[in-house]
Each structure stands twice: as C-alpha cells, then as structure tokens.
Amino acid sequence: MGLIALADCNNFYVSCERVFRPKLETTPLIVLSNQDGCVVSRSNEAKELGIKMGEPYFLIREFCERHKVVVFSSNFSLYRNFSKRVMDILSMHALEMEIYSIDEAFLEYPEDLDGKDLLKESFLLCEKVKRWTGIPISLGIAETKTLAKIAAGFAKKVGVFDLSGKELQNDILKQIPIGEVWGIGRRIAKTLMSMGIRTAFQFKEMDPSRVRAKLGVVGERIVWELRGLRCSELEESQPKKSIRVSRSFGEIIQKKEVLEEVLSTFISKGAERLRSEKNLATEITVFIQEGFEITCLSEKIAVPTSDTTYLLQIGKHILAKIFEQGKRYKKCGVVFSQLVQENEEIKDLFSPKNPKRKLLMETIDELNSRFGKNSLFFGAVGMRKKWKELLHTEMGFDHLPLVKTV
Template identity: 40%
Template sequence: MFALVDCNNFYTSCERVFNPNLRNKPVAILSNNDGCVISRSDEAKEIGLPMGAPIFKWENYCKQHNIEVISSNYPLYGDMSDRVMKILSQFTPNVEIYSIDEAFLQFKGFENYDFDVYGHDIRNRILQWTGIPTCVGIAPTKALSKVANKIARKFLKETGGVYIIDSEEKRLKALKWTPIEKIWGIGHGLQKKLKAAGCKKAYDFTQLDSTMVRKKYSITVWKLQQDLLGKSSITLEEDKARKAIATTRSFEYTYADIENIKERISTFAVNCAEKLRKQGSCCHMIVVLLRSDRHKHNQEQHRVSKTVILPFPTNSSLTISKAAVAAVQTIFKSGIKYKRAGVILTGLVPEDNFQLDLFTKEDPKHKPLMNAIDQINKKYKSNQVKLGNQDLERTWKMRQERLTPKYTTNINDIIVVK
C-alpha cells in the first residue's frame, strides 16, 4: 500500500503555529518580492481571493475583507517541512519527499495493519508534534493514493482527514468522482487530448484501450493509467544526483548598475556551488542569465546568456563565483534596467571520479577551505561565512514588507514566554 501525506495550506499553517491569532481568519501568503498570492487559508478561499492574485490589484479587496497578508518566510517553512518529513520516516523507511508539503510513503510488510488507525496515527502525531494539520490518502498505488488524499481533504469532517481506497468498489467510486483535470500527472496539454477523446472523469481515462494509450501518448501516461486501474506501475523515486543545478531570482528592484548585479550573480553562484558540494559533484560549465523587466513595455528590453566552459571540473565557490562574475560583465548592457538573473551549473561529474587535465588543475587549498566554510554554515544553520563580494546582510534581496519572524531558525526570533 501507498500513502500520500499532504499538509493543509502549508505556508498558512506554519504561520498559525506561531501566531494563534491567525486561526479561523482569512490569511494569504505572498510570493517572492511580495508579488502574488501563493497560499491561502480556507477562509480566504471562501471569501473569493484567487490563487495567483497580484497583490497590488487585490490590496483594497484584502483590506475590505480583513484578509491578513504575509510575506513568504521560507526559512520557517523549510524548517517545519523538515520536521514533518522526519516524523513520516518514523512510520516507514520508504519515504519519497515529493514537495515541501507532501510525501509518498510505501508500506512493505504491513499486511496485517489497520491502515485507518495507522493513517490517523500519522496525522495525529504530526499535528501534536508540529501543529501542522495534514490529510492522508492510502491506496494500493501512488496515483490512487493521490486521489484518496483529495477525497480526505474535500470531505474533511466525514473522513477525519484520512481516506483509504482498499476495495474495488471504493476505487471505482473515487475515479467516477474525480474530474480528469484533477488527476495527478495530467497537464493542460494532455488534459485537452483526453477530453477530446471523451474523458471527463478519471474513470473514463481508465476505460481507454491500454495498448492505444501506450502508442498514442507515452509510457508515462500508460503507467498512470495502470496505477489508476490498481496495478502498481509508478514506484517511489530514489534520490538521484541532479544533472544541472540552477539558482535564478528576480531582484527586489530593477538594477541598472553593474556592481549590484555582480553581487547578485556572485551570491547565486555560491549557492549553486554549495548545492554541488552537497551532492558530491563538480561542474564543467557555467551558464549566466540576465533579464530586463518584461512587464515594462515602455523600456528597452534585453535578454541574454553567457556560457563559460571551465578548464577543469570544480565545486569551489571561489572559482565558480569568479567565472560567473566575469561572464556577467561581458553581457551587461549599460542603460538597461535588469530585473532577473541566474546561474546554471551543468556538465556535472562526481567529485571523486573525473578526467584530470595535464596542465591545469584546481588550487589544492580550495577543497579544505570549502569544507571548513560548509561546516561552519551547517553548524550555525545560516550562511555566516561569505565571499567578500557578497552582501553580508542577506542572501536574497527580496521585497518582504510583511515578513514574520524566523521563529525556528534565528536565535533572535525565538518566542519568549513571559
């Protein structure tokens, strides 16, 4: 059996754990730079605040309906997510973290377990230990567990937050209830094709000839159909080293000067290098991106990228940052107001197994230095040690005018009980 455990309105729930005054009130969480709504409480949904609403257009609406608007507090959400995932690993060793707020669990050798009781145990422990409400969907396959989770969330009072598809009757009933656009893994394009083929519900999709599905669509779509038929075809994904690592961000404001952009590029490059070292890889190539604000139609636009091929594979923040900053200087255009930039590392190889060059190599001092920096930053759970050309105050410069305290990751923000 598989389970999908999904945190309810995760960002909002994290804020409510540390600020109980937000409970039973409409709450909206904003994206980077306080741009648009990316998470809403059930109360905000009922009022009619749409997902993705640009806050500058909906500001008055939020004030009229007393919707509490909060900037994204990613350090808090990341730490709370880590706590939830660690609790899930106590129920089974087979856990696939699917996103920041949901995970798949596989139960091998649990044949004699009462999954209704077990599902409620999972939900209750997470709620008791973290304060985060969840819903649990349990079924014979991953795709069906996703459907079961949606039913548990939709009918929260009736199910108690836990729903199990453990019979053919329940499977058919669930599929006939689920619209085709709500099936996990079916994107907008495939949705159009399936609707054209007469599929309005998930059940209709399972009735299509499986041979035709495999030929006309893809092996992935066929596996999804088999999963919905109750034949487990989609397995838990193992952690794999990424083939490319990227950090791309919008700036807090538009920048027309090279110095600010060089600082941002250096910070992005260092962040990528840290991820490289974490997964035990080195890179051969660096791609630097620079973009103007595409929404400002009255301003001159400039979209450009630069690829740098390194003479040797590296994961040194010093080497990668230096190459990235040099690259952005060659593509920067004076007079342009830039809004977004990014660094992509590709051509990845294992750090302990790659082709050496006869004439050039990494400075041998870099490896122990990077190791020391990583250990210090890990110990203090923040980027305390930075390069000289980085901003010493913040890692990401984002507009966060409604930011709440970092209750669990900053010693100065810990709640004091009086």
C-alpha cells in the same frame, strides 16, 4: 504489494505562519509569493471568501482589507525548516519515502500491518506531526501513486482517506474530471475530451494499447496506475543533507550568555560531524524553544564551511537576533543544511582547505578523540568571553582562543 500514502501538509505556508501565531487559527490568512506578487497559500477561511490561488495581490488588496484578511510575505527559509521537520517525522513511519515537494511526500506502508488498523495508525501519524511541529497534514492512501494523489484530495477534509479497494475506487473515479488526474496536462485532457473521455473512470476503462497509440507510454502508464497496478516506484530517498544538534535543557534557561554557551557546544559538535563526513554547510539555522513556541532563523553562509570558529560566529549572531529577554527557554539547537562535499567547494580565506585552518581543525578533532571529548574547545564554549575578542583573534592561527579544561 503494500499501500502508498501521500502525506500532504494542509495550506502549508499559511500553517507555518500560524504556528507562531495561534491567535490567527480561525482568521482568513494568505501568503504572497516573492515581492508580494500573488497568492501562494490560503487558509480555509480565505478560500471560503473566494480568494483564488495565484491571484495577483494588487487586484484583491482592497477586498482583503475589507474582509480583514491577514496577509504575509513569504518566508521560504522558515518553510524549508518546517518541511524538514515534518519529513523527518514521516520518514520514521515509512519503509521508503519519496519527498515529492516542499509539503508532500509519498510513503510506502508496510504490507503486513502486524494486526494494526491502517486508518487508526494513519490518524495517529497525522496527530504526531501536528503535535511535534504544529503543521496539520492529511494522508491519502491507495495502491499506486496516481490513486494516492486522488485520495489526498479527499483527505483534505477528513484527515485520512483510504481509497484502496476496487468498488470505492470506481465510485470516486467517476467523480474526478479527466483533467484533474495526476500527469494529465491540459493538452492531453483536451485530446481525451474530444474522444468523449471526461472522467478518470472512463480513462481507466480504455484499452491500454489504444491509449499508448494515442498518448504514448506515459499515458498508458496512467491507465495502469488508475487500475491499481504500480508503474512508478518511489524514487530513492536522498542522502542526508543536513546535520542537526539539539537538546532539551534539564532546567529553564533565561540568560542569554548561558544559552550562548549551550548553543556553542552544539555548533562545535555539529562542525566536528561535518568534518568527519567531509561535508561543508551552506546554511545554518538556530532555534530556541519556550514552551511550545519555537523561534528559528536561518542564514546562508557565503562560502560553504565546516570551520568551527566561523560557524560559532554566525550562530551567535543569529541567536542575538531571536533571543528575547524574559523568556523561559527549555531547548535550543542548530541545523547545518544544504551540505556540499568538501571537494566541491571554492577556494577562500575561510576555506577549510586553507592549510593552516585545516590543520588546526584536524588537530582539535584528533586531540579531542585522543584525550576525551572537549579536552580542547573554543573560547565561546563555556567561557564568558566577549565575542569581539574572539573576532579579533579569529584570523590568527597562533592566537585562536583555545582553552584547556581543568
């Protein structure tokens, strides 16, 4: 049986905000929940100041001002976007992966490491995620998910923590209060404490059948997991829920119109894939990159769609919001996410089920596959056409600005 690693993004929301503001690397920083209610993420500096998780902001506002704590409102579409990118990289390095939360995933390491060093490979993985996304992660490694959870707590400070092996486990488990074991809620912890069980080690040494009698099969499973015997396997990874089209340019692009053209090509390609897989997008994210700085913005689509015209319209709208004059862009891309199946979606004007629109899209795809890619394409792709003009003709089947290449 191979080992399990729990990959956990450090101070995730705070880390996402820092990617765009490297100057805040050592500043105390917190992120607040919706409506700026309470603290949901803290930088290490903010933790050191004694700011607690979940603390209502109005209680600590003055304290934050006094200590120059930088405060952010949460931006969940940004965090989801970062999460996806981190998970994509992690998934390349695991036999199997279970995404456990927005910032945590269990990875199944191969049993045979092919002569490679477990710790070294794990540190390299952390480094890679940090370099590619800007997000720092830590890895807790052990035989079971329950033990990997404990290992991850120790990994926070050192990057990677390998808890596999009985001797170390016994030492560590003696330090873990029973209430901190994964799956042990407050009520169960109370019951166990009343029986004199205070640490994870004591719990692990209990007779499993006695535990089952007291806490049921769920409790017994935790005992076995603490002993290094796997009782819960990784849950099957989800089918692909997003489509991403992006590329680095051969040269630097500074003109918005040129960027628009490239982006339009990506959107058209992505939309084609949506249709070929009978999917509709519910969210579209556009990103542009200058040096290591990536700017991205997501927008919800009111009615799920795979309609190129509609997606181009939203994509361009987003680009206009994030584009900055004078920047030297080297990469851009689009991600269609929260995909739903075509038959799940609701009837609407923009719906691809609208027979005319569906026929149009199918015709484009068919002609392109028959006469080569981009035999037919949309006006926005590669034509300096005013977007407004396109909007005017948007609804008319006969007047859609299809352009034939020469």
